[in-house]
Amino acid sequence: MYLTKEKKEEIFAKYGKSNTDTGSSESQIALFSFRIANLTEHLKSNKKDYSTSRALRALVGKRRRLLDYLKEKDIERYRAIIKELGIRK
Numbered sequence: 001m002y003l004t005k006e007k008k009e010e011i012f013a014k015y016g017k018s019n020t021d022t023g024s025s026e027s028q029i030a031l032f033s034f035r036i037a038n039l040t041e042h043l044k045s046n047k048k049d050y051s052t053s054r055a056l057r058a059l060v061g062k063r064r065r066l067l068d069y070l071k072e073k074d075i076e077r078y079r080a081i082i083k084e085l086g087i088r089k
Contacts, residue, residue, distance in 0.1 A: 002038050015081070025070045026081045032063040033085050 011034060013019035016027030039056040043049060067087070071078040081087075 003035065007034075015084070025066050025073075026077065029063055029066050029070070029081055030085060032059050032066070033087065035059055036063065 008031065009019040011030050012021050012027045015030035016022070016024045021027055036056065036059050039052055039059065042052055043056065046052065067078065067082070070081065
């Protein structure tokens, strides 16, 4: 499996406040970005996998909503996570 418990803890430790901080916007955005990257790679070789394509669109929408929320609440945290993850609007 591509997303193990250790990998999740590593993402939460890097982008959240601690490795158990699963609720902060930054850690959720980072986790969604990791999952989006993996699904994108899968779809490059499996172009007709429509259920994965739908899941990818849903994840992108969730991440976009979280980014919009973070932008409204704290613009500095928004800019920091955008720069760190290399996401563009």
